[in-house]
Amino acid sequence: MAPVTMLEAIRQAIFEEMERDPAVVAIGEDIGVYGGAFKVTAGLLERFGWERVIDTPISETAIIGAAVGMSYQGLRPIAELQFIDFIACCFNQITNFVAKSHYRWGAPVPMVMRGPSGGGVHGGPFHSANPEMYFVHTPGLKVIYPSTAYDAKGLLKSAIRDNNPVLFLEHKFLYRRIKEELPEDDYTVPIGKAIVRREGRDLTIVTYAAMMHSSLEAAETLAKEGVDVEIVDLRTLLPLDKETILQSVKKTNKLLIVHEDTRTGGIAGEIAAVACEGAFEDLDGPILRVTAKDSPVPFSPPLEERFLPNVNDILSAARELAAY
Amino acid sequence: MSYPLTRDQHLELYYYMKLNRMLDEQLVRLFRQNKVVGGLYSNLGQEATSVGTAYALEKRDWIAPMIRNVGGLLVKGYKPADILMQYMARYDSPTKGKDGTSHFGDLKGRHVVSPISMLGDLVPVMTGVAIAGRYLGQNIVTMTWVGDGATSTGAFHEGLNFAATQHAPLVLVVENNQWAYSTPVAKQVPIHDLADRAKAYGIPSAIVDGNDVVAVYQATKEAVDRCRAGKGPVLIEAKTMRMKGHAQHDPAEYVPKKMFEYWEARDPIVRYEKYLTENNLWDEKTKSDFVARIEKELNDALEVAEKSPFPPPELAEQGVYCDGCHTIEAEWKRSKKEAMPPQSSVKPEWEVTDFGGFDLASTMAKQSAAAGANGGNGAKSARTVAAAQKSTGKSNGRPEKLKVAARVPFGRGPKGKEGRK
Numbered sequence: 234m235a236p237v238t239m240l241e242a243i244r245q246a247i248f249e250e251m252e253r254d255p256a257v258v259a260i261g262e263d264i265g266v267y268g269g270a271f272k273v274t275a276g277l278l279e280r281f282g283w284e285r286v287i288d289t290p291i292s293e294t295a296i297i298g299a300a301v302g303m304s305y306q307g308l309r310p311i312a313e314l315q316f317i318d319f320i321a322c323c324f325n326q327i328t329n330f331v332a333k334s335h336y337r338w339g340a341p342v343p344m345v346m347r348g349p350s351g352g353g354v355h356g357g358p359f360h361s362a363n364p365e366m367y368f369v370h371t372p373g374l375k376v377i378y379p380s381t382a383y384d385a386k387g388l389l390k391s392a393i394r395d396n397n398p399v400l401f402l403e404h405k406f407l408y409r410r411i412k413e414e415l416p417e418d419d420y421t422v423p424i425g426k427a428i429v430r431r432e433g434r435d436l437t438i439v440t441y442a443a444m445m446h447s448s449l450e451a452a453e454t455l456a457k458e459g460v461d462v463e464i465v466d467l468r469t470l471l472p473l474d475k476e477t478i479l480q481s482v483k484k485t486n487k488l489l490i491v492h493e494d495t496r497t498g499g500i501a502g503e504i505a506a507v508a509c510e511g512a513f514e515d516l517d518g519p520i521l522r523v524t525a526k527d528s529p530v531p532f533s534p535p536l537e538e539r540f541l542p543n544v545n546d547i548l549s550a551a552r553e554l555a556a557y
Numbered sequence: 558m559s560y561p562l563t564r565d566q567h568l569e570l571y572y573y574m575k576l577n578r579m580l581d582e583q584l585v586r587l588f589r590q591n592k593v594v595g596g597l598y599s600n601l602g603q604e605a606t607s608v609g610t611a612y613a614l615e616k617r618d619w620i621a622p623m624i625r626n627v628g629g630l631l632v633k634g635y636k637p638a639d640i641l642m643q644y645m646a647r648y649d650s651p652t653k654g655k656d657g658t659s660h661f662g663d664l665k666g667r668h669v670v671s672p673i674s675m676l677g678d679l680v681p682v683m684t685g686v687a688i689a690g691r692y693l694g695q696n697i698v699t700m701t702w703v704g705d706g707a708t709s710t711g712a713f714h715e716g717l718n719f720a721a722t723q724h725a726p727l728v729l730v731v732e733n734n735q736w737a738y739s740t741p742v743a744k745q746v747p748i749h750d751l752a753d754r755a756k757a758y759g760i761p762s763a764i765v766d767g768n769d770v771v772a773v774y775q776a777t778k779e780a781v782d783r784c785r786a787g788k789g790p791v792l793i794e795a796k797t798m799r800m801k802g803h804a805q806h807d808p809a810e811y812v813p814k815k816m817f818e819y820w821e822a823r824d825p826i827v828r829y830e831k832y833l834t835e836n837n838l839w840d841e842k843t844k845s846d847f848v849a850r851i852e853k854e855l856n857d858a859l860e861v862a863e864k865s866p867f868p869p870p871e872l873a874e875q876g877v878y879c880d881g882c883h884t885i886e887a888e889w890k891r892s893k894k895e896a897m898p899p900q901s902s903v904k905p906e907w908e909v910t911d912f913g914g915f916d917l918a919s920t921m922a923k924q925s926a927a928a929g930a931n932g933g934n935g936a937k938s939a940r941t942v943a944a945a946q947k948s949t950g951k952s953n954g955r956p957e958k959l960k961v962a963a964r965v966p967f968g969r970g971p972k973g974k975e976g977r978k
Contacts, residue, residue: 255896256887258692266905282901284692290722292715295681299719302685305664306693307887310685326712329673330682337656338671340664341879372877396879 236412242382243347243403244273246389247311249419251281254309257393260287260300261313270315271349271408293322297346301331304344309393314348317402318362331398332373342398345389349405350378351443351493352525352541356405357532363442363494363525368400369471369503375424376471378402380445382413384468387422395424404442411446427474429481433463436555437481439504440491441467444523444542448491451547460555470500478504479511486517487554491547496524518557521550560778562771567838570612570770572847574604574826577628579851580637583859584644588805592863594646595657598624602768602800603734605825607702608632609773610730610793613781614700619686621670621679621701622659625732625799629702630659633667637858647865654868655876668697676707680716680729684790687725694891698784700728700777706737708751717790721758726784728777729792732767734799739811752794760790767795768825771832797825 237245251257259277261269265288268275278286289296293314300310314320320327327346334340352361368376375397379385385403392399430445431452440448445466452462465481467474482488488508490501501522508520523542531537562570581600588597600607607628611620614632622629627640635651642650643657651661652671662671670686672679683699690697707713708731720727731751735742742751755762761783765776773795780791798820802809833839876882894900 252898255893266907268905278903278905280898280902282896282903285896285901287688287723290715290718292681292719294678294712295684295715295719298678298681298712298716299685299688302670302682302687302699303689305670305682305686306689307885308689308692309885325675326678326681329675330678333673334671335879336877338652338661339876339883340662340671341883341885343879343885375878396881396883396885 234414234417236414237382238409239379239382239385239403239411239413240271240273240408242386242413242415243389244275245415246386246393247274248277248280250309250390250393251277251285253419255285256307257309257311258285258287258303259311259313260289260296260303262289262291262296262315264288264313269313271405273403274313293319294326297323297326297331300344300346301326301334301342304342305340309343309345311345311347311393314346316356316360316362317348317350317364318359320346320348320362320364324367327368327374327398327400328371332371334373335397336373341396343396345392345399345401347389347401347403349408350402351404351406352530352537353406353443355532355534355537356530358529361530361537363402363492365400365402365470365494366498366500369473369500373398374471375399375469376402377424377469378404378442379468380404380407380442380466382411383415384422384428386415387420388424388468390419391421391424394421399424402442406443407446422468425469425472425474427465427467427469427477429463429477430466431462431464433461433485435461435485436487436489436551437463437465437478437485438489438491438547438551439465439467439478439481441470442493444491444493447542447544448547451544451551454544454548455551455555458552460551462551467500473500473503473507475507475511478507482508482512483515486515487557488516488520489547489550489554490520490522491542492522492524493542494525495527496522497527499524518554521554523547523550558775558779560775562774564838567771567833567836568843568847570608570774571829571833571839572851573608573612573628573631574770574829575847576631576637576851576854577604577608578826579848579855580627580631580640583637583855584641585805587641587645587859593644593805595644596804596806597644598658598804599799599801600625600627602798602820602825603732604628605770605773605829606730606732606767606795606797609770610700610702610728610777610795612774613777614698617668617695617697618781619668619670619683619690619697619699621662621672621683621699623672623676623679623702623704623707623732624659625704625734626702627659630669633669635667635669637855638861641858641862642865645862645865646867647862648868648872649861649865653872655872670701675712677703677710677712677716679703680713680727681719682716684716684720684723684725684727687720687727688723689887691726692896693887693889695888696785696890698726698728698781700730700781702730702732704737705731705733705735705742705751706740706745708754709745717754717758717760717792720790721760724787724789726787727790728780728784729790730777731792731794733794733796735797735816736799736803736809736812738803739807739809750794752792755792758790760792762792762794764794764796767797768820768823768828770825770829798823
């Protein structure tokens with residue numbers, strides 16, 4: 234099998250799940266005839282028809298609302314938000330209607346909300362968001378943010394088959410930049426399980442999505458300097474795999490958290506708390522974090538480069554921590 | 558059009574309205590005894606709208622009530638004890654104490670979707686239920702209610718617009734009870750008739766006297782039949798009046814006394830009692846039997862509710878996720894094969910017959926012959942063509958309102974200008 238991009242892996246997941254189960258339907262803006270703003274849904278309409286691939290008006294609340302209604306009928310809708318920034322338009326539907334449904338009255342909502350996220354492509358303040366923490370703070374949702382093509386396909390399949398509402402974030406910087414050979418057979422990746430991407434002895438980096446690749450690059454440089462870094466890729470942010478994080482921290486005794494989301498209220502704070510509660514005695518240095526700046530995502534390249542965390546930021550934080 | 562009701566049906570309508578009313582009164586007593594947890598939202602004066610609309614539905618159809626639609630819940634088969642226990646926050650209530658009021662539902666049996674407090678949100682949700690029902694071949698109609706205030710929300714407009722483009726079998730009842738909390742409808746909406754909201758979405762609407770249960774039923778039944786025939790959504794404005802404050806704590810002193818008097822004289826239950834008498838549909842004994850029966854039902858319900866404990870505290874953190882507690886399966890009423898390739902396959906092209914120019918009429922005349930010859934979106938089977946056309950909004954860009962009377966195919970209700978400030 235030829236290696237495929239992350240975008241193609243996502244497309245395959247949707248395609249294969251729709252092929253497997255007629256309860257799976259797709260809904261969103263420009264997803265049908267046009268095939269989606271990033272062409273993730275290209276070919277879906279032709280194969281599955283107007284009833285299963287629904288082009289909607291520009292109405293995020295209607296998209297999510299209708300998807301909930303469809304899920305109440307036992308369907309498994311995949312709702313695309315053209316850019317994840319627009320999820321703010323349907324915040325109420327997601328946090329009040331979708332997330333509380335099963336808890337309040339026992340009505341499961343088996344739906345997936347997915348969309349291109351993240352910066353690094355000069356999308357500006359409204360096409361670059363990392364909105365994960367609004368939703369990590371919403372009990373009733375699951376939040377996934379994969380870093381590889383293999384995980385994207387396997388996790389999306391799990392999300393579609395899950396009985397709960399899942400927010401599936403796709404880092405658009407990675408869409409066509411990473412490639413991987415995928416198994417021919419059907420496979421899934423479990424939700425809620427982090428993975429150790431690189432084993433190491435000296436220091437743990439907990440990260441996810443695009444920053445996983447920056448962290449890996451930093452780890453190779455650090456290895457040459459004699460610092461052996463372990464990288465934990467969260468993959469799922471809610472529920473958080475505390476066990477894998479704590480295991481790694483107990484092994485390396487040092488924790489650096491790296492994410493592309495802004496600093497204040499980012500998941501790094503939560504992970505630091507998890508480490509303090511579960512591995513305080515094992516820590517040999519301060520818990521450090523490398524994140525984006527606390528600002529909207531700026532447009533012009535030098536501004537965005539300054540805003541986003543990069544390999545050098547990771548290197549200097551890791552060196553500082555390794556010195557303890 | 559007229560839909561005759563049998564004597565039994567007439568009496569059943571009375572039973573639900575009277576039950577709705579007496580349950581409301583019982584809840585007020587319980588509220589004063591401090592047995593209601595939180596607020597109490599009265600249905601007083603709106604019983605005919607809730608009952609008459611829901612009564613036009615079949616068992617397979619779906620509803621999503623708002624807070625003053627207990628009547629609809631009773632018609633759908635919920636018992637007074639369910640409502641009492643919801644308000645009393647008991648463990649045996651439909652939500653086990655996790656939510657109160659009419660915030661509960663039942664997907665499988667009664668087809669009731671729970672509302673949330675954010676208004677208008679049910680419109681897109683019930684659109685989704687409706688289009689899923691069409692996809693599954695269920696031939697169902699969905700219904701939800703919104704108040705006059707909710708017609709100002711974005712969710713209402715997004716939902717109705719989407720329902721219209723999808724030709725969803727949705728009956729949207731706008732319950733114009735004149736007040737959104739303390740704000741009169743004229744300060745909410747710059748138009749007299751909320752039914753006019755439908756114009757913007759090219760769907761038919763009707764205005765009905767919301768305090769006349771038979772008129773409400775008739776209008777709704779026609780709308781339901783129209784939906785079931787695949788003709789798209791209908792908006793019904795029921796003109797009625799909230800006879801209490803927003804909730805029990807609110808004495809509604811902002812409502813002019815004369816307005817209450819106007820509506821008091823049009824009380825839906827008193828009016829219907831008169832109607833039943835005038836049409837020889839009952840006698841005094843039937844009436845007193847109903848009242849006795851309902852009194853007993855409500856006493857029994859209260860006994861059940863008071864025996865039910867409060868929920869165990871540890872329930873607080875349970876049930877956030879479905880961890881296999883539910884089996885999710887769609888109820889297919891058509892062959893799944895039709896929804897799967899190769900039968901589902903279509904030519905992915907829009908059929909654009911209206912180029913949108915200023916000289917609309919002549920352009921469309923020229924295009925119409927070509928459109929007729931083209932068929933629908935290249936779909937294969939006749940059924941898929943019909944379904945595809947429905948689900949993509951008929952001819953994708955050509956509003957159906959050009960063919961259908963844009964407004965009120967079944968008569969208008971009273972203007973109701975009196976009592977409006």
